[in-house]
Each structure stands twice: as structure tokens, then as C-alpha cells.
Amino acid sequence: MTAFPLRVAGLSWQVRLRGTVVTLGGLLLLGLLMALNMRLGDIEMSLGEVVRATFDPADAGHFVVMELRLPRALTGALVGGALALSGAIIQSIARNPLASPEILGVTTGASVAVVAGVVLSGSAYGGASGLFSAVGIPVLALLGGMVGAVTVYALAWRRGLDGYRLVLVGIGVAAVFTNVKYWLLTVGDVNDTGRAMVWISGSLNGRGWEHVGPVALALAVLVPLTLLGTRSLAALRFGDDTVTALGVRMNPARALMILAAVLLAAVATASAGPIAFVALAAPQIALRLARCPQPPLLSSAVVGAVLTAGADLIARTAFSPLELPVGIVTAVLGAPYLIHLIWRARK
Amino acid sequence: MTATAVAPRLHDLHRRRLVVLTALLAALGVAVVLSITIGAKAVPLHDAWRALTDPTGTENDIVIRSLRLPRTALGVLAGLALGVAGALMQGHTRNPLADPGLLGVTQGAAFAMVSSIILLGAQSVFAYIWFGLAGALLASVGVFALGMVGGRGGPTPVTLALAGTAVSAFLYALTSAIVLLDEQAMDVFRFWQAGSIAARGSDVVWQVLPFIAAGLVLAMANTPGLNALSLGEDVARGLGQNIALTRAVGVTAVTLLTGASVAACGALAFVGLLVPHLTRPLSGTDHRWLVPYSGLAGAALLLLADVIGRVVAHPGELEVGVVLALVGAPFFVALVRRRKPVRL
Numbered sequence: 001m002t003a004f005p006l007r008v009a010g011l012s013w014q015v016r017l018r019g020t021v022v023t024l025g026g027l028l029l030l031g032l033l034m035a036l037n038m039r040l041g042d043i044e045m046s047l048g049e050v051v052r053a054t055f056d057p058a059d060a061g062h063f064v065v066m067e068l069r070l071p072r073a074l075t076g077a078l079v080g081g082a083l084a085l086s087g088a089i090i091q092s093i094a095r096n097p098l099a100s101p102e103i104l105g106v107t108t109g110a111s112v113a114v115v116a117g118v119v120l121s122g123s124a125y126g127g128a129s130g131l132f133s134a135v136g137i138p139v140l141a142l143l144g145g146m147v148g149a150v151t152v153y154a155l156a157w158r159r160g161l162d163g164y165r166l167v168l169v170g171i172g173v174a175a176v177f178t179n180v181k182y183w184l185l186t187v188g189d190v191n192d193t194g195r196a197m198v199w200i201s202g203s204l205n206g207r208g209w210e211h212v213g214p215v216a217l218a219l220a221v222l223v224p225l226t227l228l229g230t231r232s233l234a235a236l237r238f239g240d241d242t243v244t245a246l247g248v249r250m251n252p253a254r255a256l257m258i259l260a261a262v263l264l265a266a267v268a269t270a271s272a273g274p275i276a277f278v279a280l281a282a283p284q285i286a287l288r289l290a291r292c293p294q295p296p297l298l299s300s301a302v303v304g305a306v307l308t309a310g311a312d313l314i315a316r317t318a319f320s321p322l323e324l325p326v327g328i329v330t331a332v333l334g335a336p337y338l339i340h341l342i343w344r345a346r347k
Numbered sequence: 348m349t350a351t352a353v354a355p356r357l358h359d360l361h362r363r364r365l366v367v368l369t370a371l372l373a374a375l376g377v378a379v380v381l382s383i384t385i386g387a388k389a390v391p392l393h394d395a396w397r398a399l400t401d402p403t404g405t406e407n408d409i410v411i412r413s414l415r416l417p418r419t420a421l422g423v424l425a426g427l428a429l430g431v432a433g434a435l436m437q438g439h440t441r442n443p444l445a446d447p448g449l450l451g452v453t454q455g456a457a458f459a460m461v462s463s464i465i466l467l468g469a470q471s472v473f474a475y476i477w478f479g480l481a482g483a484l485l486a487s488v489g490v491f492a493l494g495m496v497g498g499r500g501g502p503t504p505v506t507l508a509l510a511g512t513a514v515s516a517f518l519y520a521l522t523s524a525i526v527l528l529d530e531q532a533m534d535v536f537r538f539w540q541a542g543s544i545a546a547r548g549s550d551v552v553w554q555v556l557p558f559i560a561a562g563l564v565l566a567m568a569n570t571p572g573l574n575a576l577s578l579g580e581d582v583a584r585g586l587g588q589n590i591a592l593t594r595a596v597g598v599t600a601v602t603l604l605t606g607a608s609v610a611a612c613g614a615l616a617f618v619g620l621l622v623p624h625l626t627r628p629l630s631g632t633d634h635r636w637l638v639p640y641s642g643l644a645g646a647a648l649l650l651l652a653d654v655i656g657r658v659v660a661h662p663g664e665l666e667v668g669v670v671l672a673l674v675g676a677p678f679f680v681a682l683v684r685r686r687k688p689v690r691l
Contacts, residue, residue, distance in 0.1 A: 096442060096443075096444060097505060097508065097509055098442055098444040098445070098508055098509075098512060155680050155684065165683060167443055167444060168443060168624060168679075168680075168683045169680050169684070171443070171621070171624075171679075172621065172676040172680040172683070173680070175617050175620070175621060175675070175676045176673060176676045176677075178672070179541070179617075179668055179669045179671070179672035179673070180669065180672070180673075182540045182542075182614075182668065182669065183541055183666060183669040185537045185540065185541070186538055186541050190530055190533055190534050193533060193537055194530070194533060197527060197533070198527065201520075201523050201527075276516070277516045277520075284509060324527075325523070325527070328520040328524050330520075331519065332517060332520050332521070334516075335513040335517035335520075336517065338509070338513045339493060339510060339513050339514070342493070342509055342510055342513075
């Protein structure tokens with residue numbers, strides 16, 4: 001008995017045992033990583049000290065935990081979850097394990113907007129104030145991401161939204177954005193290039209409560225909605241004609257799921273930059289752990305959160321006082337693990 | 348369907364293929380002429396011809412022989428190499444998202460290059476190319492070895508694609524860490540990333556030529572086997588194909604072609620991602636034609652983009668990679684929208 005039906009108000013899902021175990025195990029691991037994230041840093045605390053600092057505003061560690069470590073760790077976990085969920089949806093719709101939010105134009109559009117902002121404003125020498133980096137960059141990222149997504153969506157739409165055509169159009173649009181970004185990186189001052197590179201890699205440096213809110217809201221709304229759409233995603237494994245015969249209305253279902261993927265990626269990118277590898281790898285790791293034919297949405301999100309929270313713990317503490325962008329560490333941790341899973345499956 | 352009805356159709360097909368091949372060759376010829384005559388200093392056609400056949404040391408002769416000719420030759424070589432490598436890569440992984448750098452070749456080259464800067468203080472294009480080539484070869488061998496482990500008959504398309512992507516991401520992360528810590532490496536890397544065939548000199552052309560020539564021969568030899576593999580591995584096995592060998596030859600060809608190109612010109616591999624999608628509607632799924640079409644189209648596109656980059660930013664230049672994307676991608680998207688895509 002590896003799967004059982006779950007029925008709620010006339011809707012039913014197949015609940016797979018392995019997938020459930022992966023999700024719950026991942027959540028446990030995430031809790032552990034969050035606790036470590038609270039304890040470790042320039043000032044090391046015991047778990048008791050963390051608890052005391054959390055609930056006592058007069059405690060010396062209160063500010064460190066509540067204003068620095070907690071919002072940053074939460075941002076990391078939420079952003080990782082959102083990107084992974086976005087990736088899982090796209091990989092299911094495109095029926096392609098190499099698909100990621102990049103082909104939706106979201107992350108690449110955001111990157112161009114932010115790099116243009118950083119490089120063209122010449123902020124390396126104090127040209128732009130702290131306000132620009134606090135408010136300007138997330139807003140630029142969100143706008144750029146939306147422009148990118150609308151471009152891809154509009155160009156790929158032709159009497160419906162064919163998964164294969166979406167992928168091809170996405171490749172073309174991503175090529176334009178990516179190369180404009182490369183060009184922008186060559187025209188500016190090398191210091192600006194460095195700052196832009198940190199953001200492009202994905203960084204949680206200095207992230208506070210203002211970054212937690214938007215991603216938390218997006219996940220709270222979109223996770224239940226995407227789970228409702230799981231069935232139509234599962235049906236998508238078959239050809240379009242079969243799907244229609246199965247009674248799933250193809251175009252509305254696909255368009256809504258893509259919209260959800262776009263919003264998740266856009267909000268996550270605005271908060272922490274495009275952490276490219278999480279969106280691609282977390283769904284692939286999750287489907288290998290849960291042994292199901294396509295990325296399981298909930299498990300993917302949990303795996304993405306674990307990967308990002310764990311990577312940020314290392315990014316923050318391993319080379320102190322130097323800080324690596326979290327996006328670099330996610331790839332250094334996640335890639336060998338994904339390779340290990342592929343390798344194990346081959347044997 | 349009787350045999351008599353089939354024969355004229357086959358005849359038509361062959362004729363159409365020769366027409367397409369001729370058209371692509373003509374386009375490449377036009378691109379070469381433009382690349383030699385247009386630039387910061389416009390050179391009339393007969394002067395250009397004299398510079399190539401009977402140089403007398405005039406200013407035009409020097410510009411053409413020492414700058415334009417090597418640049419054009421490198422553009423043709425890299426374009427051929429990346430177009431061919433892209434078609435092979437998409438065929439072997441059966442994935443429209445596969446680019447020639449998928450096996451870690453591009454990121455392997457980048458990582459080796461920036462490492463040579465910080466560890467050995469390498470500073471010449473010459474050094475970058477050899478380190479880049481070595482890095483590309485190592486990364487690709489690593490990915491292929493990973494894909495081979497434990498399986499019979501070579502890596503499956505999905506394994507190859509995913510293992511390559513993971514290795515690429517890993518290497519790119521290391522490269523990013525290095526360039527963030529070292530300003531000189533960052534400065535070299537950002538220009539390498541944009542891709543260029545300018546200012547490379549003829550010695551670079553001679554360095555990459557043997558690798559690309561070998562890669563092109565292997566690629567063409569690989570096409571019949573790839574056709575069989577496209578029918579599915581079981582069918583290919585039934586047809587007597589040695590699957591592991593076919594995959595190994597394909598990967599070797601892609602590595603030589605892409606490694607030499609990105610080491611010499613920077614991260615232009617995405618050309619190889621777009622071009623096969625442009626040529627597939629012309630060739631259908633037969634790799635014996637798709638591969639040469641993609642090579643010729645890649646070379647013509649790369650040269651044209653390079654010329655446009657010289658014209659629009661006159662008297663400066665725009666990197667060829669950037670122009671390629673700006674010119675190639677809209678064309679590509681229009682094509683995708685116009686017809687039902689040929690699936691892999």
C-alpha cells in the first residue's frame with residue numbers, strides 16, 4: 001500500500017506514501033536548519049539563549065535574532081520554496097527536466113533590469129543612495145520580471161499555449177535578455193559589475209522582514225491553488241488529445257499554472273535575486289527521492305527551502321567575515337547531491 | 348503507394364536538399380565578403396581582392412591580411428563548430444533546450460580560464476585558450492563518465508542532460524566565487540562572457556583549426572548512428588547499432604567543437620542552441636542533413652552578426668554574442684510562431 005486516496009468535498013487526490021515521507025522529513029530538516037541559522041553567526045548562542053532572546057525584548061541578543069537572523073533565514077526558506085515550486089510546475093508543463101523559470105522570461109528579465117539599474121547609475125562610488133538598493137532593486141526586479149514574462153507569454157500564445165512552443169519561445173527571449181545582461185556587465189565600471197554579479201548569483205545579505213512578507217503572501221495564496229491544479233499537471237504527462245479526453249480543459253488549466261509559476265518566480269527573484277540552480281534542481285531531487293514520474297509540487301517546494309536555508313547557513317558562516325552569495329553555495333551543495341541521485345538510479 | 352509514385356518524390360527531396368545546401372553556401376559566401384570589406388575602415392571589393400591575392404603593403408592590405416582575414420576565418424570556424432555541435436547535442440539528448448555547452452564544456456572552459464588567472468597569473472589570449480580547452484575536455488569527460496556509470500549501452504538522453512547541467516552549475520558557481528574575489532579575473536571574465544571574434548590574430552585560428560576539423564569529421568561520421576538512435580534505443584539496438592560507441596563519438600565531437608570555439612571566442616554556445624531550431628524545418632529530422640545545414644547556417648549567422656556589430660556601434664564595436672542574440676532570437680521566435688515546431 002504505497003498510495004491512498006484523499007477525498008475532500010468531492011475532490012480527490014492520490015497521496016503517495018514516499019512523497020509524504022519526503023515532505024515531512026524535509027520539513028523536519030528545515031526546522032533543524034532554521035534553529036542552526038538562529039544559533040550560528042558572529043555571535044554564537046545556545047538554543048536556550050535563542051529562545052530567551054526571541055521572547056525578551058530587553059535581552060541583548062533580541063535584535064540579532066529577531067531583526068537579523070530570523071527574517072533572513074525565513075526569506076531564504078520561502079524564496080527557495082517558491083523557486084522550486086515554480087520550477088516543478090514548468091518542468092511538468094514543458095515535460096522537460098531542463099526547463100526552469102528562465103524560459104518564462106521572469107528571472108532573465110529581472111536580471112537585465114537590475115543590472116541596468118546598478119551599472120548605469122554608477123553606484124559603486126556612492127552614486128546611488130541606500131534607498132536605491134533597498135527599494136529600487138526589488139521594484140526593478142519585479143518590473144523586469146513581469147515585462148519578461150508578458151513578452152514570453154504573448155509570443156508563445158497562438159490559439160492556446162503549447163508546452164513545446166512555450167519552451168522554444170522561452171529559449172529565444174532568454175537568449176536576448178541574457179546577452180543584453182552580458183553586454184551591460186562589460187560597459188560599466190568593474191566595481192559595479194561585481195555588485196551586479198552578487199545580485200545575479202542570488203544573495204540574502206541584509207534581507208529583513210520587508211523581504212519576508214511578499215514571498216510569504218505569494219506562497220500562502222499560490223501553494224493551495226497549485227495543489228488544486230496537480231491533477232491537470234499529472235494529466236499533462238500524456239499528449240494533449242489524451243488530456244482533453246481525460247476531461248481536463250487544457251488551455252485554461254495550463255495558462256493558470258504558468259501564471260502561478262511566473263508570480264512565484266517573480267516575487268522570489270525580487271526578494272533574493274535569481275537563485276538559478278534551486279528552480280532546476282529541487283524538483284529533480286524531489287522526484288528522485290519520492291520516486292514519482294514527474295516533480296511532486298509540495299516535496300519540491302520543501303526540498304528547495306531546505307537547500308536554500310542550508311546553503312545560506314554556509315554562505316553566512318563558512319568564510320566569515322567574507323560572505324558568499326547564497327546562489328553560489330546552492331549549486332555547490334545541490335549539484336553533487338543531484339549527481340549522486342542520478343548515479344544511484346543508474347546502478 | 349506504389350514504387351513509381353515514390354520515386355519522383357525522392358527525386359524532389361534530393362533536389363530540394365541540394366537547393367537548400369546551395370542557398371546556405373551562398374549566404375555564407377556573402378557573409379564572408381561582407382566580413383572582409385566592412386568595418387571601421389571600409390575597403391572596396393577590388394582592393395580587398397588585391398590584398399588577398401597580390402598584397403603590396405598598402406594600409407588596406409595590412410588591415411585585411413592581419414585583422415579581417417583571421418577574424419573572418421575564426422568566425423567561420425566557430426560558427427560551423429557551434430552549429431554542428433548544437434545539432435548533435437540536441438539529437439543525443441533529444442532535448443530542445445540542449446546547447447553545445449550542456450556537457451559542462453562552456454563552464455569547464457570558463458573555470459579553467461579564471462583559475463589560470465588567479466593561480467598562475469596568466470594574462471595572454473594564448474594561455475586562456477589552452478587552459479580553456481583543457482577545462483572543456485575535463486568537464487565533458489567527467490560528465491560522460493558519470494552518465495556511463497552502472498548503465499549498459501551508454502548514458503540515456505535524460506541522464507546526460509541532467510548530469511551535464513548539474514556539473515555546469517557547479518563549475519559556474521566556482522567561477523563566480525573566483526571572479527567576485529578577484530577583480531582582474533572579473534575583468535577578463537565579463538568580456539569573455541559576452542563573446543567576441545575580434546583581435547584574436549591568425550595564430551589563434553591555427554591553434555583551434557585541428558580541433559574543429561577533427562570535430563567536424565567525427566560529427567558527420569556520427570550522423571547515421573544518431574538517426575538510428577532517434578528511433579529509440581531499443582530500435583537502434585535491433586538495427587545493430589553500438590549505442591555506447593555512437594554516444595561516445597557524439598560527445599567527443601561536441602567537446603572538440605564547443606571547447607575550441609568557446610576557448611577562442613568566449614561564451615557563444617547559445618548560437619548552437621538556436622541554429623538547429625532554425626534549420627530543422629528545412630532538413631526534417633534526418634541528421635545527415637540537419638548537421639551540415641546547422642553548421643553552414645551557424646557560420647553565416649555568426650559572421651553577419653559580427654558585421655552588424657561593427658556597423659551599428661561605429662566607430663566602436665558591439666560584441667558578436669550580443670548582436671547574435673538580438674538579431675537571431677526575434678527571427679527564431681517568428682519562425683516558431685509561424686509553423687508547428689518540428690519535435691525532437
